[in-house]
Amino acid sequence: MVRKPATLKDVAALANVSRATAARALNSYGYVGDETAQKVQAAAEKLGYRGNRLAQALRSGQLPIVGCILGDIQNPFFARIAHDIEVLARECGHNLVIGSSKEELDQEISLLASLRSLSIRGFIVAPTSADNNAHLKDLIAENVPLVLIDRVAQGVDCDSVVVDNEGGARKAVEYLIAMGHHRIGLLQDDMRIFTSRERMSGYRAALAAGGIAPDDRMVSVSQSTVEHAVDATIRLFSQKSPPTALFTVDSLMTQGALLAFRSMGISIPHDVSLIGFDDFNLATFTDPQITVVSQPVSEIGRAAARLLFDRLSGKSDPPQKIRFETKLIVRGSVSRHSAG
Amino acid sequence: MVRKPATLKDVAALANVSRATAARALNSYGYVGDETAQKVQAAAEKLGYRGNRLAQALRSGQLPIVGCILGDIQNPFFARIAHDIEVLARECGHNLVIGSSKEELDQEISLLASLRSLSIRGFIVAPTSADNNAHLKDLIAENVPLVLIDRVAQGVDCDSVVVDNEGGARKAVEYLIAMGHHRIGLLQDDMRIFTSRERMSGYRAALAAGGIAPDDRMVSVSQSTVEHAVDATIRLFSQKSPPTALFTVDSLMTQGALLAFRSMGISIPHDVSLIGFDDFNLATFTDPQITVVSQPVSEIGRAAARLLFDRLSGKSDPPQKIRFETKLIVRGSVSRHSAG
DNA sequence: AAACAGTGTGAGATCGATCTCACATATATT
């Protein structure tokens, strides 16, 4: 037996009033008699009435949902962000639709299109590509609230929350150089991605400042999964003269590098030094503990959500660009390299 | 300048036909003249018409969205599941709304209510409570497709996907007993949770089979986060006669236990043996590698999504209950205990 | 010529909630 959810009409009928009056009673606006209001409340209660948000949304033009397009929820960094956004969204009476772009521009575009046709109120996006962003510009042109997170996109003028990727990478590599390393490997993501570019550029800047010529053989590109990172690390360290230190651009890659080193019998920090971008749960469990560049993960999602909901509630200040600092946390995965 | 999206009415006006005809042309049903159809297509093209899904949904009563309520996306187990569901949902032309219950029944109920008012087509839920599930029964009574995942709920007769929790836990504890352990600790989740119950019951069964009396002092309850698990482990191992082995019920707890042991100077497997339920990335990186009960994570989300979309496409077989096997993966975190 | 099938189109109802407007009453003010 399929009983349909009760509609306002049902409530009105039961309370013996018009739909208009029922609506007034339930949403408390306009004039309603006390008695009438109570009758309506009781009727609504009895029928288990819950408004149909679709109908409400059709009138108001907007669904109480915000969309969030991230690279990959399986990355703990994004999982944390998604979680924080969801909590804040709920506080603001909104639900959250999550989509993974899998770092593919096509996915990002089609996902965005599909969410837009739902009349979703606003978006938080970690854009896959730093340049290719007509779809994001469209959003802005049509005045749909958008907050970029973790990454910004050229020519897209809107609120954003990122961290100091370049500074973080530079600090890490400078530290490696100060510890005597010259052949410093970089395990990085696709260069389309904003963070990858910035971290690469911090890496380059530190090398330059240390008088070290960049060497393409020291750089390996990998998708951001543990498995791909394992392979990329193995490639990097199978060369005749492999790096003596490695900087990885996210925690999944760091974990991949750890597993690769283990399988190759390379020991940290004896054979190779390691610094990862983004801290992770077990970074302090491994032996040695892993030195990392940490970012304030718990702030990022909340900050982005706050920006978005400010916009949704009508704020129209110029776009706000938040940039959090990163911090080098020195543990035990880097050792001094006696010059060679 | 905020240009509103074009409506069917606009298209019809531009093409000089009625809304009905425009709809027929665009959705290709009923009779439409060739010429007329082309005029309409052209008009739609020109205006960049994309149908308003809200309006469509209001008529059809359903939005192409499925909802998914999990314990916590930050748990890699759920993150993986969410990811797999999202991929399959997209293939089926649906979007995915994700909510975290944070293992609180209230959250689960309010989240469900909020999603239901959106006229979402179906749900995949990991119920927080094994008993308290009137809200789930409501779904079934109202014929809303529901798939339970990771956990089932009493009296809720619907599709479900779980693993053999009891068997997995029993195998783990039997193995510990076979290795000479008697004081076997259990680090578990709240007993409201189905998996917790089942794993507990496997633990008990193994103890009983091994002739070991259950001892409440060997059991510690913790929320499923690394931080809480650290505390719970410390409590458990601060007793006068602590366990010689520990079984943890999920990977976050396993990680918490590892961190706790490190901070207490307890070494694995020398001082204590450890088996965790649910494998994790770094389980093979730690020294020793961690012995775990693994579950086929990559199957679970996909199986659940498939069941759900089968229902959505009208299948009305009796509910299907899928139960995957678990596997004890012996690594190096368990050592033989010389009887004491 | 009459009846019928096939083709093409538009008017209007519908989904459910909300809002405007008009119309009642009741009380207060001149």
Add this chain to the structure above:
DNA sequence: AATATATGTGAGATCGATCTCACACTGTTT
């Protein structure tokens, strides 16, 4: 008593897409 003001309520329009129905027209069959 006449007018103004406050208070309650309902009829009907609206949001955008879709669907039913009625109506028209062509061509075929008796």
